[in-house]
Each structure stands twice: as C-alpha cells, then as structure tokens.
Amino acid sequence: MAVAFCDLVQPYVKGIHPYIPGKPVSELQRELGLESITKLASNENPLGASLRAIQAIRDELEDISRYPDGEAYALKQRLARFVGLNSDQVAVGNGSNELLELVARVFAGPDDEVIYSQYGFAVYPISTQIVGATGVEVPAVNWGHDLDAMLAAITDKTKLIYIANPNNPTGTFFSKQQWEAFISKVPENIVVVLDEAYLEYAASLLDTEQSFNGVDYLKQYPNLLISRTFSKAYGLASLRIGYMLGNSEIIGYINQVREPFNVNQFAQVAARYALDDQAFVMEAVKVNKVGMRQITDALNELKIEYIASVGNFVCVDLGTKALEINQQLLEAGVIVRPLANYGMSQYLRVSIGTQVENAHFLDALKQILKEE
Ligand SMILES: Cc1ncc(COP(=O)(O)O)c(C=O)c1O
Structure with a gap:
C-alpha cells in the first residue's frame, strides 16, 4: 500500500x-x-543595481568552482564599518528572509509564542510555523502595527516579536516616539526583530523627527535584532543577500544554525561594492x-x-x-x-x-x- x-x-x-x-x-x-x-x-529597484556591484560580479566569475567564503569575512567587516558595530554583531543571510527564519529557529519551538501584526510581512507567520511555535497575530490599527496591543499580547510563552518599519505590504510606519515607548516596555527576555527592509525609502519620505535607525538602540536593548536587505534600495534582489545586526551572543547563535555557505560569493562581493556606491x-x-x-x-x-x-x-x-x-x-x-x-x-x-x-x-x- x-x-x-x-x-x-x-x-x-x-x-x-x-x-x-x-x-x-x-x-x-x-x-x-x-x-x-x-x-x-x-x-524591486526599477533602476537595476550599482554598476560597481555588477562589475564586481563579473570579476568574480573566474572563481565559480570555489566555495564562497563561509564566514563572509570581507563583507561583514565592511558592513560593520558601515553601521558602526563590531563584525561579530553582523550576520549575513540568503536574503533577510533567511535570517528572519533563523531567528525563529534559535529562539522558538513548540509551546512557544511569536507575536506579529495583522497585515505584517508573510514571512513572520511562516517562520513561526516552520519551528512549530504558535503565531499570535495582533489586530492592526489603521493598517499598521498596534504597538500597545502587541505589548498587551505578551505572555509567559512569548519568545519573539517581529515588527517591520515600514511595514510591507501596507507601507505604514511607527514614529521614533512610538518605537521608544514600545521597546522600553518589552521584557528583556523576549527578542524583538525590527525589520528595516525599506529603511532607506522611509528615511527619505519622513521628517527627521519621525524616522529612526534601529542600530541606535542596540546598545541599550541587547534583546533587539535589526534585519536589513540588499534586495530593495540596493537593487540586488536576485542575489539573495540580507544582514542582521544585534548583540554578538545572539549573532553567534544565528551563525550556529545557518548553512555553512548560506551566502554565495557573487552576493558577497556585490553587496560590498553596492555599499560603497551610496x-x-x-x-x-x-x-x-x-x-x-x-x-x-x-x-x-x-x-x-x-x-x-x-x-x-x-x-x-x-x-x-x-x-x-x-x-x-x-x-x-x-x-x-x-x-x-x-x-x-x-x-x-x-x-x-x-x-x-x-x-x-x-x-x-x-x-x-x-x-x-
Ligand atoms: C518587510 C520585508 N522584510 C523582509 C523581506 C525579505 O527580503 P529579502 O529576503 O529579499 O532580503 C521583504 C521582502 O519583500 C520585506 O518586504
């Protein structure tokens, strides 16, 4: 049978x-x-990608028979300089999508709860379910995150909270003031992933009082992780490359559960050159x-x-x-x-x-x- x-x-x-x-x-x-x-x-980026990044990929073609640098040493050094952190506070992934999933793998399992918003990015519930955890979807307010309701949804089982600023697909955002009120109230034993996939666009469309950069809060909140991508403003969606920033201990665990060669060499060099082409x-x-x-x-x-x-x-x-x-x-x-x-x-x-x-x-x- x-x-x-x-x-x-x-x-x-x-x-x-x-x-x-x-x-x-x-x-x-x-x-x-x-x-x-x-x-x-x-x-996607309608302008394509930086010509410097494209040339860097061409130069890399000769070495296609070699495995990529599994540690992504040069890229992590470059990223660390870019954001003003140490390189052990940076993890890179096969798109930020992979990193969002890896965080769930590190922190959540069956019997745990993961909080995200209604109309939040589809990968949050998927990442939650993949590890057998229970997703807690908090109703949105005006299509955006209701941060107070998300705080109220925290229970003894909560391990992880995913939030995106701005959010995809709605494009809504929360202000610096709202963010500070939220992050200061999250218990320190719950990991918060702040997904800044569209940070560059938001910064250009918001005034400086409203917008903020998650990196500025990493020191104060060791339970905070920032996820970013090269797929949007940097125009490298096809290469699949994103990065995560946080305290070195958590970043170490993320590296522990990733594949040994999760970011291909083209993505690594292109991302480096793309960063140089602001x-x-x-x-x-x-x-x-x-x-x-x-x-x-x-x-x-x-x-x-x-x-x-x-x-x-x-x-x-x-x-x-x-x-x-x-x-x-x-x-x-x-x-x-x-x-x-x-x-x-x-x-x-x-x-x-x-x-x-x-x-x-x-x-x-x-x-x-x-x-x-
Ligand atoms: C909010 C948000 N986060 C993360 C991602 C994942 O992007 P990537 O895996 O290409 O880095 C996307 C892609 O659409 C997104 O909209």
Whole structure:
C-alpha cells in the first residue's frame, strides 16, 4: 500500500500557507505573448543595481568552482564599518528572509509564542510555523502595527516579536516616539526583530523627527535584532543577500544554525561594492520619491483611495473589483500584487517604478476604469 506521507508530516508543517511571490515577467510573457511588460509587483529597484556591484560580479566569475567564503569575512567587516558595530554583531543571510527564519529557529519551538501584526510581512507567520511555535497575530490599527496591543499580547510563552518599519505590504510606519515607548516596555527576555527592509525609502519620505535607525538602540536593548536587505534600495534582489545586526551572543547563535555557505560569493562581493556606491542608493530613493508622488497624485485625481506609504510601494483600494482589475492589468502587460492572501482582497499593491513604468500602470488603470 502506498505510504500516506501526509500522515508522516509534522502537523504544524501542514498548516503553512506558502509565500506567494509576484508573478515573474517571463511567466506573463509565456501566458500572453506580450513583448512589453511592466513589473511593479515585488518592490524591486526599477533602476537595476550599482554598476560597481555588477562589475564586481563579473570579476568574480573566474572563481565559480570555489566555495564562497563561509564566514563572509570581507563583507561583514565592511558592513560593520558601515553601521558602526563590531563584525561579530553582523550576520549575513540568503536574503533577510533567511535570517528572519533563523531567528525563529534559535529562539522558538513548540509551546512557544511569536507575536506579529495583522497585515505584517508573510514571512513572520511562516517562520513561526516552520519551528512549530504558535503565531499570535495582533489586530492592526489603521493598517499598521498596534504597538500597545502587541505589548498587551505578551505572555509567559512569548519568545519573539517581529515588527517591520515600514511595514510591507501596507507601507505604514511607527514614529521614533512610538518605537521608544514600545521597546522600553518589552521584557528583556523576549527578542524583538525590527525589520528595516525599506529603511532607506522611509528615511527619505519622513521628517527627521519621525524616522529612526534601529542600530541606535542596540546598545541599550541587547534583546533587539535589526534585519536589513540588499534586495530593495540596493537593487540586488536576485542575489539573495540580507544582514542582521544585534548583540554578538545572539549573532553567534544565528551563525550556529545557518548553512555553512548560506551566502554565495557573487552576493558577497556585490553587496560590498553596492555599499560603497551610496550615490546609487540616493538616486533610487529620489526616483522613488518622485514616482510615489506621480502615482498618488494620479490616484487622488481619479478619487481612488490608497494607504499612505513610506516604502517603495502603495496599496490601492479597488474595492470588490480588485481581482478583476488585476487580471485586466495583466492583459495590459502590467504586473502588480493582489493581496487576498493578506486578507486585503480589495487592494492591489503597486511597487513604485520609473516614471515610464508608473505611467504604463496609470494609463492601463485609467483605460480599465473608463471601460467599466
Ligand atoms: C518587510 C520585508 N522584510 C523582509 C523581506 C525579505 O527580503 P529579502 O529576503 O529579499 O532580503 C521583504 C521582502 O519583500 C520585506 O518586504
């Protein structure tokens, strides 16, 4: 008799809803035979990546037969200098996604609780379930984290809290004042992961009183971890490289549970050179600011509601027609992200692109709405 593998699988694995990525351009090309496609579905950098980073990868091709540096020595040194910490306070991962998962592996297991927000990044519940812990989803307020309610959700079983600032997919943020009130009240035996994947964009869209940099709080709060990525403002999404900052003891445990060669050599060198090219990051952030204006001005004109965002994306409220409009946008060659899996089925999340890409989306949307 055939084995019923579903009876062998850990019960908590069965309950995992896999991450749903943005539709790849090649897939839409295959399906519809379209030549020109605009992808605004994965919060990628529309400018590509730093030319210095790309050249560094070319130079590295010769050594493809060698394993990468498992310690990522040069990159960690460079990152440590960049953030003003010691290199033993830095861990690197196969995207920040991997690091978010590794933290759960280090701190949580069956019988433990992990807190995150409703509409929080999908990887938090997945990371929680992978280790058999119980996810505690705290209802959002105005689409963003309700930090007081998150504090109130802490129990004796809480091991970990994931928060993102700004949040994806909603683009909401909490201010420096709100953050300080929150972190000062979290018991020190609970680890807080502050996910700053969109930090660079938020810093450009917020005034200095509201925005803050998690690194400034690491000394005071040894239970704090910061996670960051090269996938967004640095434009290296395909290489899969992110980093985590925290106290050296916790970073040591993260290194203990990671794969020996979790970050490939191309990612390591590209990230180093990308860090050196802050002019590229500044340009990306500038283009995002202008593009956010372009899209939100047009939405205002069309009287379409959206969630105010400080990321490189915006959630557009298209009511009960959202999925239908998504399909029509695909047929017009525009890929955006439906959010039904986040319980936000009336919204489509649109990443900010170049001026031309944004115009492609807006023209297609206007045409669809006109035809209704
Ligand atoms: C809030 C947030 N954190 C982390 C990530 C993971 O990014 P990566 O694994 O590419 O570093 C993303 C990606 O979309 C994100 O939106």
